[in-house]
Amino acid sequence: MSDMAIQDSYPPEFAHCFGCGPGNPHGHHLKSYLLGYETIARFTPDLKYSGGVPDHVYGGMIASLMDCHGTASAAAFAYRKDGRTMGDGRRPIRFVTASLRVEFKKPTPLGCELVVKGQLLSLQGRKAWVDLKLAAGDQVCATGEMLAIRLPDPVES
Numbered sequence: 001m002s003d004m005a006i007q008d009s010y011p012p013e014f015a016h017c018f019g020c021g022p023g024n025p026h027g028h029h030l031k032s033y034l035l036g037y038e039t040i041a042r043f044t045p046d047l048k049y050s051g052g053v054p055d056h057v058y059g060g061m062i063a064s065l066m067d068c069h070g071t072a073s074a075a076a077f078a079y080r081k082d083g084r085t086m087g088d089g090r091r092p093i094r095f096v097t098a099s100l101r102v103e104f105k106k107p108t109p110l111g112c113e114l115v116v117k118g119q120l121l122s123l124q125g126r127k128a129w130v131d132l133k134l135a136a137g138d139q140v141c142a143t144g145e146m147l148a149i150r151l152p153d154p155v156e157s
């Protein structure tokens with residue numbers, strides 16, 4: 001596993017995301033790591049993120065974790081495909097979410113660590129499709145699929 005969280009390679013001007021930006025003092029600071037052919041993030045939501053059922057996580061938090069982990073995963077997979085290393089000093093590879101489908105399979109318990117994993121389904125041009133799973137212990141509580149779009153490099157003037 002790379003020691004560097006994918007989000008820690010974001011330059012300061014891209015580090016303000018509420019869900020995962022290291023530079024947002026009020027945010028969640030999600031950290032995603034490339035581990036072989038998949039990505040992994042661990043997060044324990046604060047008890048205030050309860051959903052409609054007591055002791056269960058609010059669905060928006062689940063989508064938020066997938067949103068940030070999915071775009072970070074897309075970037076990590078693109079770095080690997082391009083034969084690059086994150087934080088290599090060149091213009092960073094960045095993706096944004098174009099679409100995210102979440103399927104809530106089981107209630108997600110509040111107060112325990114959640115593990116989000118990402119796998120690359122396809123990477124074609126600027127488009128990355130990422131498969132996502134969120135589990136509490138052995139229980140997969142939500143699955144998702146993201147289409148992330150790579151931000152184009154600026155045109156040199």
Ligand SMILES: CCCCC/C=C\C/C=C\C/C=C\C/C=C\CCCC(=O)SCCNC(=O)CCNC(=O)[C@H](O)C(C)(C)COP(=O)(O)OP(=O)(O)OC[C@H]1O[C@@H](n2cnc3c(N)ncnc32)[C@H](O)[C@@H]1OP(=O)(O)O
Nearest residue numbers: 010014017020067068071094095096097098099147149151
């Ligand atoms: C989001 C603002 C953009 C400016 C960003 C600036 C700085 C941030 C940079 C990096 C972020 C760094 C770190 C990330 C941190 C946290 C991320 C958390 C995740 C998020 O929280 S992220 C926010 C939510 N996210 C958005 O706020 C996106 C709003 N949106 C857009 O900004 C544009 O929509 C964009 C850029 C997606 C594409 O725009 P574009 O002009 O560059 O490219 P274009 O439209 O040509 O699409 C190219 C090909 O993707 C296909 N395509 C596009 N959208 C599709 C869809 N929905 N379904 C199916 N296919 C789709 C087209 O059909 C075409 O396909 P084809 O090439 O085959 O024709």
